[in-house]
Amino acid sequence: MSNITTPTHSHVEPLNLPQDVIKALSIDNLVFGLDNDELKILLVKQTDPMHQGKWALPGGWIRYDENLRDAAYRLLEELTGVKQLYLEQLKTFGRVDRFPTERVVTIAYYALVSAEHYSLVAGQSAADVSWQSINALPELIYDHAEIIAHGMKFLRHQVCHQPIGFNLLPEKFTLLQLQALYEAILDTKLDKPNFRRKIMKMNLLTPCNEKQQGVPHRAANLYRFDSDAYEHLTESGFSFEI
Amino acid sequence: MSNITTPTHSHVEPLNLPQDVIKALSIDNLVFGLDNDELKILLVKQTDPMHQGKWALPGGWIRYDENLRDAAYRLLEELTGVKQLYLEQLKTFGRVDRFPTERVVTIAYYALVSAEHYSLVAGQSAADVSWQSINALPELIYDHAEIIAHGMKFLRHQVCHQPIGFNLLPEKFTLLQLQALYEAILDTKLDKPNFRRKIMKMNLLTPCNEKQQGVPHRAANLYRFDSDAYEHLTESGFSFEI
DNA sequence: TATCTTATTGTCTCAATGACCACAAGCCAA
DNA sequence: TTGGCTTGTGGTCATTGAGACAATAAGATA
Numbered sequence: 001m002s003n004i005t006t007p008t009h010s011h012v013e014p015l016n017l018p019q020d021v022i023k024a025l026s027i028d029n030l031v032f033g034l035d036n037d038e039l040k041i042l043l044v045k046q047t048d049p050m051h052q053g054k055w056a057l058p059g060g061w062i063r064y065d066e067n068l069r070d071a072a073y074r075l076l077e078e079l080t081g082v083k084q085l086y087l088e089q090l091k092t093f094g095r096v097d098r099f100p101t102e103r104v105v106t107i108a109y110y111a112l113v114s115a116e117h118y119s120l121v122a123g124q125s126a127a128d129v130s131w132q133s134i135n136a137l138p139e140l141i142y143d144h145a146e147i148i149a150h151g152m153k154f155l156r157h158q159v160c161h162q163p164i165g166f167n168l169l170p171e172k173f174t175l176l177q178l179q180a181l182y183e184a185i186l187d188t189k190l191d192k193p194n195f196r197r198k199i200m201k202m203n204l205l206t207p208c209n210e211k212q213q214g215v216p217h218r219a220a221n222l223y224r225f226d227s228d229a230y231e232h233l234t235e236s237g238f239s240f241e242i
Numbered sequence: 243m244s245n246i247t248t249p250t251h252s253h254v255e256p257l258n259l260p261q262d263v264i265k266a267l268s269i270d271n272l273v274f275g276l277d278n279d280e281l282k283i284l285l286v287k288q289t290d291p292m293h294q295g296k297w298a299l300p301g302g303w304i305r306y307d308e309n310l311r312d313a314a315y316r317l318l319e320e321l322t323g324v325k326q327l328y329l330e331q332l333k334t335f336g337r338v339d340r341f342p343t344e345r346v347v348t349i350a351y352y353a354l355v356s357a358e359h360y361s362l363v364a365g366q367s368a369a370d371v372s373w374q375s376i377n378a379l380p381e382l383i384y385d386h387a388e389i390i391a392h393g394m395k396f397l398r399h400q401v402c403h404q405p406i407g408f409n410l411l412p413e414k415f416t417l418l419q420l421q422a423l424y425e426a427i428l429d430t431k432l433d434k435p436n437f438r439r440k441i442m443k444m445n446l447l448t449p450c451n452e453k454q455q456g457v458p459h460r461a462a463n464l465y466r467f468d469s470d471a472y473e474h475l476t477e478s479g480f481s482f483e484i
Numbered sequence: 485t486a487t488c489t490t491a492t493t494g495t496c497t498c499a500a501t502g503a504c505c506a507c508a509a510g511c512c513a514a
Numbered sequence: 515t516t517g518g519c520t521t522g523t524g525g526t527c528a529t530t531g532a533g534a535c536a537a538t539a540a541g542a543t544a
Contacts, residue, residue, distance in 0.1 A: 022345060023265070023266070024264050024266070024267060025266060025267055025347060062347075064338075064345045065338055065345075066338065068336040089333060089334065091331060094310040095309055096309055103264060103306045103307075105267060107334050107336070107347075157481075174491090175491085176490080191532095191533065192491085193491095193492075193533095193534095194532065194533055196491090198531090215542085216488090216489075216541090216542055216543075217491080217542065218490050219541070220490075220491055220492090433501095433502065435502095435503095435524075435525085436501070438522090438523075438524095439500095439524095457520095458511055458519095458520075458521095459510060459511065459520045459521045460508075460509040460520075460521055461509085461510075461521090462523090463522085463523090
């Protein structure tokens with residue numbers, strides 16, 4: 001049955017909510033994580049009998065006195081322990097029948113992070129939390145599969161048009177690391193020499209004049225992303241394209 | 243005081259709404275119109291004493307049994323008489339204090355149309371409806387100025403990456419009309435043969451097998467935008483670029 | 485030294501772009 | 515009727531960038 005204290009969608013009918021949340025309006029977070037060159041998404045396992053065994057996006061109800069993004073951060077941390085990341089609004093989903101028994105509109109937020117940099121802690125109302133491979137998603141509640149599909153489409157588009165991938169790498173990285181990142185997100189193979197030329201011609205990377213350490217082969221040059229150059233270029237009409 | 247029948251934000255405190263709408267959740271439409279090479283936006287003048295003289299985006303409350311976009315279409319037509327256009331979701335705005343006295347989150351939809359193709363009819367709860375120049379906006383209620391600013395930024399980006407410009411033309415148009423449109427929006431000159439080839443190669447236009455009428459020179463072929471082809475191409479990873 | 489792995493450079497082909505030319509079609513005025 | 519005007523449509527050509535792939539360089543290791 002419904003549980004007043006849970007911030008997840010773990011309720012049936014009728015909606016039985018604390019007085020300080022906005023009814024009919026929820027948040028769902030899509031946290032994409034790159035884990036060993038594989039793209040995953042952060043999901044929580046449901047506890048209530050109604051959805052036993054099913055998984056869901058970490059989300060829940062918005063309080064009357066909190067801004068949308070603040071709610072997204074709070075809910076994400078409460079359910080998964082994940083914090084210190086940048087959530088961006090994705091889209092609002094409100095199909096009449098997306099939620100059983102009640103009309104609930106949900107605002108989706110998303111982020112792209114490096115999975116190994118975060119430790120997961122399942123919240124009270126979550127049976128489990130884990131990174132799940134995008135290519136083998138478990139059974140999801142409501143329209144969460146649809147939301148994830150939309151998020152994937154958006155992510156693949158963004159990654160080609162904004163240099164968001166650089167966030168996933170350490171400050172100093174090799175060109176092959178960068179390439180592996182794009183190959184994982186775009187789920188494709190890229191030609192090494194061509195990728196290198198394309199990136200270098202953008203003038204967004206500054207060489208560190210250092211080489212990789214401790215690799216059993218020729219060490220690659222290290223580069224760092226020059227965000228100032230990027231700011232400057234975008235103002236001049238430059239558009240990032242991969 | 244509040245007015246039960248109005249779908250606009252013409253209420254003070256407390257919210258007094260018909261039972262069949264979702265409380266704390268509204269729609270606002272940004273309808274951008276190109277009017278003689280000037281960009282304008284469709285606004286409605288408020289009737290209630292609280293906001294007398296101020297203008298607002300056409301919007302209002304969502305019914306329990308209608309999808310978000312359907313609500314956007316209904317509200318737009320009820321308030322302005324404008325219909326038969328394509329509304330796309332822009333962003334959801336939910337700052338805690340964006341609305342006085344109550345927490346109201348609003349979902350913004352937007353469209354880009356040719357202003358002269360639409361006749362405006364002020365709805366019951368609107369004192370006036372008109373196209374207002376983007377560069378000289380009147381005083382707006384709540385955070386509508388902020389929403390418009392965001393919409394403008396988004397529009398300028400979208401025009402280059404999505405074929406939204408086609409909406410500004412009649413159903414059947416010549417390639418030169420299309421070119422003139424982009425030259426106006428992008429404020430640049432384009433080469434006629436090259437523009438023609440670029441557009442035609444996208445396979446987004448279907449020839450009407452008709453020619454222009456009543457022009458004092460050789461008549462150009464008429465084309466129409468093939469939205470089905472566009473849908474199909476985007477799914478195959480095609481990206482529109484001008 | 486031979487060999488392995490990865491880094492980096494070079495080269496070739498092809499497609500797309502942009503600048504520009506040429507002709508076609510239709511109207512109009514002499 | 516004819517030549518001139520405007521706009522539509524097709525062509526050429528040089529340049530550029532992407533992609534496929536070969537070749538060489540730099541370490542590390544056995």
